[in-house]
Amino acid sequence: MEKTVNQKAWFLVLPVLVLVxxxxxxxxxxxxxxSVQDSFGQNNFFWAGLIWFExxxxxxxxxxxxxxxxxxxxxxxxxxxxxxxxVALCMPKKGFWASVCLVLMSLPLLIPWNVVGTIxxxxxxxxxxxxxxxxxxxxxxxxxxQDFFAAWATIIVMDVxxxxxxxxxxxxxxxxxxxxxxYQAAKIDQASRWAVFRFIEFPKMLGVLMIAILLRFMDSFxxxxxxxxxxxxxxxxxxxxxxxxxxxxxxxxxxxxxxxxFSIMYFLVILAISWVFYTVMTNLDKRDAQ
Amino acid sequence: MADIAAPRSRMLxxxxxxxxxxxxxxxxxxxxxxxxxxxxxxxxxxxxGTFSLWPxxxxxxxxxxxxTDASWYVGYVNSLTYVVMNTAISLTVALPAAYAFxxxxxxxxxxxxxxxxxxxxxxxxxFALPFFQLYSSVGLFDTHIAVALAHCLFNVPLAVWxxxxxxxxxxxxxxxxxxxxxxxxxxxxxxIFMPLIASGIGVAAFFCFMFSWVELLLSRTLTSVEAKxxxxxxxxxxxxxxVDWGVLAAAGMLTIIPGxxxxxxxxxxxxxxxxxxxx
Numbered sequence: 001m002e003k004t005v006n007q008k009a010w011f012l013v014l015p016v017l018v019l020v021x022x023x024x025x026x027x028x029x030x031x032x033x034x035s036v037q038d039s040f041g042q043n044n045f046f047w048a049g050l051i052w053f054e055x056x057x058x059x060x061x062x063x064x065x066x067x068x069x070x071x072x073x074x075x076x077x078x079x080x081x082x083x084x085x086x087v088a089l090c091m092p093k094k095g096f097w098a099s100v101c102l103v104l105m106s107l108p109l110l111i112p113w114n115v116v117g118t119i120x121x122x123x124x125x126x127x128x129x130x131x132x133x134x135x136x137x138x139x140x141x142x143x144x145x146q147d148f149f150a151a152w153a154t155i156i157v158m159d160v161x162x163x164x165x166x167x168x169x170x171x172x173x174x175x176x177x178x179x180x181x182x183y184q185a186a187k188i189d190q191a192s193r194w195a196v197f198r199f200i201e202f203p204k205m206l207g208v209l210m211i212a213i214l215l216r217f218m219d220s221f222x223x224x225x226x227x228x229x230x231x232x233x234x235x236x237x238x239x240x241x242x243x244x245x246x247x248x249x250x251x252x253x254x255x256x257x258x259x260x261x262f263s264i265m266y267f268l269v270i271l272a273i274s275w276v277f278y279t280v281m282t283n284l285d286k287r288d289a290q
Numbered sequence: 291m292a293d294i295a296a297p298r299s300r301m302l303x304x305x306x307x308x309x310x311x312x313x314x315x316x317x318x319x320x321x322x323x324x325x326x327x328x329x330x331x332x333x334x335x336x337x338x339g340t341f342s343l344w345p346x347x348x349x350x351x352x353x354x355x356x357x358t359d360a361s362w363y364v365g366y367v368n369s370l371t372y373v374v375m376n377t378a379i380s381l382t383v384a385l386p387a388a389y390a391f392x393x394x395x396x397x398x399x400x401x402x403x404x405x406x407x408x409x410x411x412x413x414x415x416x417f418a419l420p421f422f423q424l425y426s427s428v429g430l431f432d433t434h435i436a437v438a439l440a441h442c443l444f445n446v447p448l449a450v451w452x453x454x455x456x457x458x459x460x461x462x463x464x465x466x467x468x469x470x471x472x473x474x475x476x477x478x479x480x481x482i483f484m485p486l487i488a489s490g491i492g493v494a495a496f497f498c499f500m501f502s503w504v505e506l507l508l509s510r511t512l513t514s515v516e517a518k519x520x521x522x523x524x525x526x527x528x529x530x531x532x533v534d535w536g537v538l539a540a541a542g543m544l545t546i547i548p549g550x551x552x553x554x555x556x557x558x559x560x561x562x563x564x565x566x567x568x569x
Contacts, residue, residue: 003395012390013402015383016446023443024409027420087315090308102557104316107323109564110549112504114521115542122329123322128337128535130325161319166564173561211565222413225506243415243507250419251511263416274411278404281568 028267034260052261062262064237065245072241073220076159080216083160084167085205089197091172105165117229120158124230144231148238155227155239162226163216170212174205207284214277218270242266323546330539337535352540365523366544368434369503372517375438377498380445381491388453389479393462406447410566417443418511425512434517437509441502448501448566449494455567456490489559496556497563500549520545 038048056062087105092098108116124144126132135142144154178200186196224243227233233240233248240248246266250259329337330352331345340346356362390396391403421440422431430436464486468478484491506521513519524541556563 003393005396006394007396009390009394009396009399012386016387016406016450017402019379019383019439019442020406020409020446023421023439024412024417027417027424030420030423031416087311090311090315092308092312099554099557101312101316102560103553104319106553106557106560107546107550108319109560110500110504110546110553111323112506112521112545114506114524115545118524118538118542119322119326122535122539123325128329128341130321130343133341161322165319169561170565208561208565211568215565218411222411222415224413224415243413246413246415247418247507250415251422256419259419266413267416270411270413271408274408275404277411278407285568 031260031263031267034256035264038257048257052257053265055258056261056265059258061237061245065240065242068238068240069221069242072155072159072223072239073217075156076163076220077213077216079156079160080164080167081209081213084164084212085171085209087164087168088171088175088205089201091168093176102169105168108162109165111162113225114229116158116162117226120154120161120226121230124154146235148235151231151235151239155230158226158230159220159223163219167209167212167216170208171205174208175201178204207287210280210284211277214273214280218273218277221270221273326539326542329535330543332536334534334536352536353544355537356540356544362523362541365518365520368513368517369509369519369521372434372437372441372509372519373499373502375434376441376445376502377495379438380442380449380498381495384446384449384453384494385484385491386479388450388457389483391450392454392457393465403450406450407566410444410447410451412443414444414505414507418507421508422511431512432514432516436512437517437519438502440508440512441505443508445498445501449498451566451568452494452497452563453487453490453567455562456487456493460486493556493559493563496552496559503545503548 035052036048036050037045038051091101111119123129124132124142126136126143132142132144141147142150144150182200183196186200191199222243223241224247227239227241228244228247231239233244246259246262249255249262328344331348331350333347333349333351336342336346391399417440425431425436425440430439460483464482465478468482473482506519509519510522513522520541524538553560562568
């Protein structure tokens with residue numbers, strides 16, 4: 001759509017600007033402020049330059065959390081994206097059962113995050129949880145509070161349970177936009193199932209799939225509540241992700257300088273990814289408009 | 291042509307294959323939720339004593355505990371209060387802004403739109419401490435409005451993006467005709483434009499409600515007693531005598547209800563909402 005140039009439109013945007021400035025810019029400036037200062041307590045701050053950033057770069061703890069975070073995001077993407085596409089392809093196209101599937105699949109997406117954590121914490125317990133109990137009876141030594149591998153498996157399965165439906169719903173929305181004529185043409189050409197997927201469904205899904213991947217990457221990158229409830233970052237620091245570490249540092253130890261430098265690094269990473277996201281989306285919008 | 295005309299018999303096995311996949315997937319999704327429901331209907335002795343797939347002596351005592359004990363249900367009231375406040379604030383400011391973004395180009399519009407997006411992507415953990423200090427210093431700590439304003443951080447961008455997505459679908463000729471007919475902007479916006487994007491407003495409201503409802507880190511950090519959300523109240527079940535599993539499960543089940551109640555109405559827009567109106 002051609003847009004009219006109208007500078008007065010700023011007045012319509014002003015409320016949003018003021019509100020978001022209050023809840024985003026001011027806090028962010030506080031963080032920047034802390035990241036370059038040191039304190040001996042009691043609001044007595046002095047300039048510290050970049051020492052917090054230097055310390056951060058040499059901090060084993062931060063690299064550990066970042067490593068965990070990248071591993072977590074990579075693993076859940078590698079599972080959720082193919083699984084989500086697969087589920088979307090299996091969903092009924094229309095009618096009563098399509099609605100049933102949509103509603104039931106959306107259910108995990110709408111559960112408060114700490115309840116998601118609670119559900120899995122209970123579900124995986126060896127004494128009272130169905131999953132833990134079954135695994136235990138099958139003779140598998142499973143204890144997510146003690147064992148490194150079990151802890152990781154639990155939070156990954158939890159995230160797959162929680163968010164695969166999002167990928168599936170987006171892929172499904174992409175599939176719905178394919179006109180029936182395409183499938184008929186493929187049938188006349190006697191295309192194989194794989195060819196239909198490769199040359200018709202996949203290209204049409206690509207747009208929404210990019211959005212799904214970037215959303216999942218970003219949201220998994222700032223995940224806090226669910227793994228915190230289930231493992232609390234343990235055993236040891238095995239499942240300490242970036243947000244868990246940051247909250248521990250900022251609100252637990254009140255380690256302002258370190259936490260602020262950490263936050264800024266964290267935020268810059270997110271900003272870079274958001275920019276990719278935005279570019280991809282605007283390009284897709286342009287492509288759709290053509 | 292025969293292939294097109296008579297695909298039924300050949301289609302049948304494949305449809306069944308899909309159905310099997312869907313049944314397995316849905317079972318995977320529902321099993322943990324069922325387990326929570328199962329536990330919420332048992333007494334603690336039964337939960338810890340015998341392992342059973344369904345409650346032997348179903349009881350609603352756990353739900354009764356929550357609904358009669360003020361320290362419990364006040365948590366729900368608190369959560370609902372700030373969630374509703376947040377939804378109202380987000381929509382009020384987002385509606386005109388989304389209109390501006392969908393209809394006009396103005397200085398810095400693209401940068402502004404991107405900047406809004408970055409706030410949706412901002413990790414709440416980064417904001418937890420500064421929010422705590424900001425709201426403490428202005429005397430809003432432990433009030434509902436503090437949480438409502440804090441959640442605007444990600445809900446306002448979300449609402450703007452979703453609404454903009456819906457508004458783009460409304461042809462511009464409608465605006466122009468209305469102005470020619472002598473409508474003023476506010477009157478046009480409320481009388482004509484808002485009814486046209488009613489479903490968009492509903493979807494945006496649903497997502498604001500949802501994201502504010504599921505968020506815990508900020509709401510827990512910004513409250514202590516007066517405005518404590520239900521999610522934080524749930525940690526109370528860990529007492530001296532161990533965890534009160536039954537009540538914990540019942541509280542969890544009750545937090546799922548608001549989403550489950552309205553999900554049917556937005557089922558076709560769920561994807562659009564999560565993708566910020568871009569599908």
